[in-house]
Amino acid sequence: MELLLAISIGALVAAGVYLALRPRLFSILLGITLVSYAVNLFLLASGAVLADAAPLTDRPGPWPDPLPQALVLTAIVISFGMTALLIVLALRAVNERGHDRVDDEPDKGAGEGAHE
Amino acid sequence: MPRVLLAIAVLLPFLLALLPALLERLRFPPAAAAGLVAAGTAALLAIVAQRVVAGETVLVALPWAPTIGLDFALRLDGLSLLFAGLIVGIGLLVILYAHYYLSDEDRSGRFFAYLLLFMGAMLGVVTADNLLLLLVFWELTSLSSFLLIGFWRGAEEARQGARLALLVTGAGGLALLAGVLLIGDIVGSYSLVQVLAAGDLVRADPRYPLVLALVLLGAFTKSAQFPFHFWLPHAMAAPTPVSAYLHSATMVKAGIFLLMRLWPVLAGTPEWFWAVGGVGLVTMLFAAYVALFKHDLKGLLAYSTISQLGLITLLLGLGTPLAEIAAVFHVMNHAVFKASLFMSAGIIDHETGTRDMRRLSGLARHMPTTAALAIVAAAAMAGVPLLNGFISKEMFFAETFALSPPWSWLMPFAATLGGLFSVAYSARFVHDVFFGGEAQNLPRRPHEPPRLMRVPVEILVVICLLVGLAPGLIVEPALRLAATALLQQPLPPFSLTPWHGFNLPFGMSLIALAGGASLYFARRYLWELHEESSVAVSGRHITEALLRQASSASAALHDALQRGGLRLSLLALLFVVLAAGAIGFGPGGPVATRAPIVADVGGWLNLVVVLAAAAATVLMHRERVLAIIPVGVIGLAVSLAFVKLSAPDLALTQLLVEVITVLLLLLALYFLPQHSPRESSNPRRLLDAIVAVAAGAGSGTLAWAMLRAPGETLSGFYIEQAKPGGGGYNVVNVILVDFRALDTLGEITVLGIAAVAIAAILDGIELPARKLDWDGRPWANGQSLLLEVLSRPLLPLALLVSVYLLLRGHNLPGGGFIAGLVTGTAILIQYLAHGNAWVEARLPPHYTSVAAAGIAIAALTGLAALLFGAPFLTSTFGYVTWPIVGKFELASAMVFDLGVYLAVIGVVLSILATIGRQHGFVEEG
Structure with missing residues (x-):
């Protein structure tokens, strides 16, 4: 199970980082969403990971680590706020500039054919 | 009760700092408002002082940040009282003086607000009982000094001077912070009560030389000691009341005060003698020599201040109890005569329009009273008998004989030489300005200042005379109180009299007076010599060159990283993270000790879903609506993983947030382009992919290492206490x-x-x-x-x-x-x-x-x-x-x-x- 979790985290980070390096705000948003999934899983993995239990002390133990869970819970809600803020920035950018590019640096290597 | 009053007295200038600025709008003179606040502080201090005079040390302590050892702890003992008296007393005179000095165009409300801030900060420095608190006030004096030097913000010179002062004293403050932290570490407390009692412990510690160096850096930068003296002449761009107050009487004495305060802790070692005495000696001679060549009245006074501060530092370095008493005495005397000289210089500037001694001449005819006052004050500075400066200088001369050979002859020689220079520059101040022929082409017709503007000078000069004539009566009680608090031991016998008879120190005084006078009249030859040998490099140039280089280096770095694109900054960040991660992994992989959880079919299935959806997101990310679907799928898979990994609360939260996020994205996509065009070149995409894979591999490996490493649960306390402590x-x-x-x-x-x-x-x-x-x-x-x-x-x-x-x-x-x-x-x-x-x-x-x-x-x-x-x-x-x-x-x-x-x-x-x-x-x- 640990291996599966580690692979998932790695795959989500890789996909998220790639998307975050794209020049459009919407892609970056998708990238950050993926990275925050990975970070949440990573945080959870930092505690004592248990399968098929619950952090409820009226049930018999062993119990999983509740502290990372509490951190992740707020992180999930905060990342919603973050996503919302980013998407609104994209809205404002489109409204003012007509596009949601974040990269004003021209890519000299990109030929005409690279553009759709 | 006195303890509460002490706290109020120190806080009052802070709390009411804005009062002058606010009342200014109601046409209430800001100087009067500031004066009332200062008088209030003085009255409160006077009440508390009765306890100190009775031999008590008034202590008050309120916890502020007790976990780091910072308390709002104040003490009023003899030494604090003496400095507080100078701060409030000269402060009141400066407020009166500044009322006439500032013109109507100046925003004087702002000026007096800064002045009160400074007064509060300075009072805090001298009354703090907690070293960290002292440091807080110390930095506040640097900040308020910055504001006051730069008060005429339109002037380039003022802004530069303010910046230079802040830079030098601020850097010294950082060194002092480190020194104070070390002292706290050695003693185990920042309270002076404990620190003063732990002198032996500190001096025996192997870190003592470091502590001493750091504390001295703080003290020397603040008190303008060589080679950090160069900020003070540039601070003369400040309005003259500020120079009189901060840069002669009070702030520059903060470094001296610190050395006095910590004398029982740090002094008495060869390191102290060499570092403090050496720097003091060099500063005294060097600055006295330079002062002679300054044509600007305030420049001359600035260097003479540096020189006199060097003299006090030298006295502190000598380390004998009598030298300390002389140092305290000279602090008082210097504050009095130098403040009055600055005020006189300000009057001259104000009434003639120039401070250049090459243009000023013969002013005694036009402003006889001011001339008389300035002459007496300058005589005190020169150490002329029957004035206050003479007595403390005699004590200094006497103490220079207390050393063993070869210092027993070298030190008296150096002291006489310093005295000689000070006589020469005092003579120049008096003779160039007030005597000689009629001055030509002055910007204004010289005349006496407003009557009340002269009052502060008169009061200070009268003090010079009274102390010089009857020191035992006027200052001895205060001096005994202060010296006892400084030394933390019974005082040696000493007597303050204006006349000690014909002895060696008096002989030195005579030599200094005669030599100084001849030096002044032979000044033409000296100037020619000086012109030829003077060096153009100054501390200011070095500092500014360093500043320029630092800012151009940071600009270059900024331009390299910030080229108008997010991607480059992000890549730079990722490279650093990857490099740091690679170093962190280093040799030796993780050792597996934890029993692994067996993966079930659901787990594998979940993994496949996550991988497929992550790949799909990347592949489809340009089709925006479609890309939301795999992201949502990943969210659901993550929430299933939370279910499996015993986190039901997280699973619920993730599920709900996922629903809302997808709704949000869909709502927003209505206004956004539906596609992201392909804009990156292939090499660029390849680089991004490599970095992304490296980041993924790194974080996956890290997670894998972390999951298998043995670890204790973080949450034992929470699990145990959830029900009994939290009720759930x-x-x-x-x-x-x-x-x-x-x-x-x-x-x-x-x-x-x-x-x-x-x-x-x-x-x-x-x-x-x-x-x-x-x-x-x-x-x-x-x-x-x-x-x-x-x-x-x-x-x-x-x-x-x-x-x-x-x-x-x-x-x-x-x-x-x-x-x-x-x-x-x-x-x-x-x-x-x-x-x-x-x-x-x-x-x-x-x-x-x-x-x-x-x-x-x-x-x-x-x-x-x-x-x-x-x-x-x-x-x-x-x-x-x-x-x-x-x-x-x-x-x-x-x-x-x-x-x-x-x-x-x-x-x-x-x-x-x-x-x-x-x-x-x-x-x-």
Whole structure:
């Protein structure tokens, strides 16, 4: 199970980082969403990971680590706020500039054919 | 009672600092306001001083940040009292003087506000009993000095001088901070009560040389000792009252004060003798020599101040108790005569329009009274008998014989030479300005200043005379008090008399007077010699060159990293993270000791889903609507993983947030382009892919290492205390609303800020409502009858569920966050099914108020604990028996959770409604 979790985290980070390096705000948003999934899983993995239990002390133990869970819970809600803020920035950018590019640096290597 | 008064006296100038500026608007003279505040402080100090005179040390201590050893602890002993007296006394005179000095165009309200700030900070330095507190005030004096030097902000010179002073004294302050931290580490306390008693401990510590070097750096930069003296002449760009107050009488004495304060702790070693004595000696001679060649009145006074400070430092370095007494005495004398000289220089500048001694001449005819006053003060500076400067200088000369050979002859020689120079520059000040022929081409016709502007000078000069004539009567009691507090031991016998008979020190005085006078009259030859040998490099040039290089280096780095694109900055960040991670892994992999969890079919299936969806997101990310689908799938897979990994609260939260996020993205996509064009070149995409894979591999490996490494659970305490301490079985919820409630309060506040920010970003813009989508197809128009019918009964059901989740949260998965998301989702569904108008007719959209109310409830619950004398956010719980329901637990933390619940609802709905309100289709729909 640990291996599966580690692979998932790695795959989500890789996909998220790639998307975050794209020049459009919407892609970056998708990238950050993926990275925050990975970070949440990573945080959870930092505690004592248990399968098929619950952090409820009226049930018999062993119990999983509740502290990372509490951190992740707020992180999930905060990342919603973050996503919302980013998407609104994209809205404002489109409204003012007509596009949601974040990269004003021209890519000299990109030929005409690279553009759709 | 005196202890409270002491605290009020120190805080009063801070609390009322704005008073002059505020009253200025009501046409009340700001100087009078500042004077009243200073007089109030003086009166309070005078009351407390009675205890000190009776031999007591008044101590007051309030905890401020006790965990780091910082207390608001003040002490008033003899030494503090003497300095406080100088600060408040000369402060009052300077306020009166500045009232006449500043012109009507100057914003004098602002000036006096700064001056009061400085007075408070300086009082804090001399009365602090906690070394960290002393440092806080120390930095405040640097800051207020910066504001005062740069008061005429229009002048380039003033701004430069202010910056230079702040830079040098600020850097010294940092060194001092390090020194103080070391002292605290050695002694185990920052309280002077303990530190002063632990001198032997500090001096025996191997870190003593380091402590000494750091403390001396702080003291020498502040007191303008060589080679850090160069800021003081440039600080002369300040209005003259500031020079008189800060740069002669008080602030530059802060370094001296620090050396005196820590004398029982740090002095008495060869290191102290060489470092303090050596620097003092060099400063005294060097600055006295330079002073002779300054043509600017204030420049001359600045260098003479540096030189006199060097003299005091030298006395402190000598280390004998009598030398310390002489040092304290000279601090008082110098403050008095130098402040009066600066004020005289200011009067001359004010009434003639220039401070250049090459242009000034023969002023005694036009301003005889001012001339008489300045001559007496300059004579005191030169050490002429029957004036205060003479007595302390005689004590200095006498002490120079206390050393063993070869110093027994070298030191008296150096002291006489220093005295000789000071006579020469004093003579120049007097003779060039007041005597000689009529001055030509002065900007203004010289005349006496307003009567009251002269009063401060008169008072100070009278003090010079009185102390010189009857020192035993006037200053001896204060000096004994101060010296006892400094030395922390009984005083050796000494006597203050204006006349000690014909002895060696008197001979030295005579040599200095005669030599200085001849040097002055032979000055032409000396100037020629000086012109030839003078070096152009100064500390100021070095400092400014360093500054320029630092700022151009940072600009170059900035330009390299910030080229108008996010990607480059992000790449730079990723490279650093990857490099740091690679170093962290280093040799030797993790050792597996934890028993692994066996993966089941569900786990593998989940992995496959995550991998496929992640790949799909990347591949389809340019088709924006489609890309939302795999992201949603990953969210669901993650929430399933939370279920498996024993985190039911997380699973619920993730599920609900996923629903809302997808709704949000869809709402926003209406206004956004539906596609992201392909814009990056292939090499660029390849580089990004390599970095991304490296980041993924790194974080995956790190997670793998972490999961297999043995580790103790972090949460033993929380699991044990959840029920007995927090009154709940669901440890996650108890952590959120009880143990770490402050974090949660912060978090919902951040959410609230995000909601407000979003409203602000969208405020005033009108997004174009599109009839067609970005591909030219018309939007589906019409609503789903099924959704409309089904959504109505859903709302009360969902509300019921959310109340249930909220109430049970303390013991079972649920709680404010989850319940809030459920309610939010249910209301969102109403929006989707019926449209904005329908919903908002029934439910006025005051969502930000709901969010604010939630945050307020959470905060108030925390504050309520204070009423019961418990710390902020302490919770309590008890049991009530309700009819039907039976025994039911009520915890104050549940009220907090209610606040979280409302905040989450408010934030979620205000964000989505703000975006939704831009929508055509919601309204039509």
